[in-house]
Amino acid sequence: MLFRATTGADLDRVTGFSIDDAVSAIDADRYLDELGQGMYRPEWTWIAEVDQRVVGRALWWGQASSAHPVALDCLHVEASVDDRAAVAADLLGAGLGAFAQQGAPKPPLYNLTLPNDWRADESVSAAVAWRRRAALAVGLTDEVERLRLEWTPEVGVPSASGRLVFSTGSDEEFLDVFRRIAVGSLDTETRRNLAVKGPELTAREEMDFYLDCPGERAWWRLAHTADGTLAGLAIPSATPYNRNVGYLGVVPELRGHRYIDDVLAEITRFHAEQGAELITATTDTTNVPMAAAFARAGYRTAQIRLLYSAPES
Template sequence: MRFRPATADPADLDRAVAYPADGPVPALTAERIREELAGNRFRPEWIWFAEDEDGEVLARALWWGRPDSEQPIALDCLQVRASVAAPAALAAGLLAAGHAAFGGLPLYNLSLPRDWRTDPAMADAVAWRQKAAYESGLTTEIERLRYEWTPAAGSPAEPSGRLVFREGTDEEFLEAFMRLSAGSLDLHTQTELQSMDAEQLARDDIEFYRDCPGERSWWRLAELPDGTLAGLAVPSATPYHRNVGYLGVVPEQRGQGLIDEILAEITRFHAAEGAERITATTDTVNAPMAAAFDRAGYEVTEIRLVLESPAR
């Protein structure tokens, strides 16, 4: 078996696009793959094949990154031919080869329908992907709800006056990010705080959102009318849609429904800019945040299974 990137043959990109999408796990369309290649979010060196001794492609992996990324950020698509008897072993070898070339372990985003566990074929297809990811070093698993708001949900709630939103300095946002991490139900935050302090995590979060397509000028501090910090709102964007980004309430103000006010502010901001779709994600275990999205008219469109290295 040979594992290689799509860089050796001019026809490799056509082979990657034409690879048959067999199996129940949703695969990217040929049109979407071409769009990602044109946008420099897929690259030949990030597309890997597993070939047998006759040159037949038995597996394909597509890693994704931002247009300016030096290395891929996430595995977007992993497929093995249905004829392969041990798909997990083949996929693990393919991922290991890619990871070795990248010098790191990009996470794996697996997008699934909400009822994937009740479909035996789907559950089996997810299971071998989970095993392959685990064997290649992606041993931390987080299940997330992917939400979406569209104008069909109705106009965002009007400001109630309970909170005042204003621009803030970098130092103020650093302090706010640090305070919000205390007691967070977000699994990524909990995991990161096991290996770093709140200030380093806050700096990493700020750098991440600065690198997103959204603008720093969109960010807002949320305060009570007397100026007391209540939380923050970070409207953001992906390469495809406007996005909720980051939001939260400081520990001492939680439990009063203020998260609804902050989410409404982000939704109003994007809607006022003409957004036809606003996406968001939250962990399935973060029931308060999921409930806030439900109340705000956001709808779950898919489950996102995130597999990553514990060292991320």
């Protein structure tokens, strides 16, 4: 079996590849559209071939400005293959090895998009199982399950409670708040990064990530109580597709007063006032307080995402 990156000559075979399950499927129209924008690329699209017939496909994605792929969006191996997990692992291993040789600082994560009730559907859970085995086999062993949430205008725009005052701030001020709100965080990735990298580097990397997102730095706000006490931060952001909640948090000493509701409402109002028809967000399924805050704000769970990534070292 041959595992290789595609070229322009493979385009029809890539877009014509048949997907026989609904796990993170990327259709031809989306692939072609984002190929034209530089978010999919031939060198990030890998195939498995037997006698010149494509039996597997892996689509890595990145932002148009990305030097290396950011995430694996779609992995599929035909049901006719005896051991789908083994072939998928070989396909992933070939792609990840090439990206490392090209200077990628770390392996792209694998993002599986699933329906809310995926565990109750035997066909979907079986489709997840062989993909999971493949991800683990190539070292993507950190697993996180997240809710993918959505707000739409019919929910209503939240009013300001008046409990917090929002203002702009310097990069140094925001970095300090990133550092402070990481302490005691229930976010799995933040907790892992704190354990390996410590609060300073964790805060810097979180901030750099949002500076690199399509949202604008001018949108960011610090939150203070009426007496001037720092409460947290609100970072409205964006993806290449729509407006996004981004990052929000409350400093440890003020948690437990539902200030997170005020911070989330500020982000929602900001996007809504600029005409957003859809605001997306994510939170870990284990972050029960944050999930409850989203529910109180009218965000509905649209999808479940399973993320597999390489452990930080």
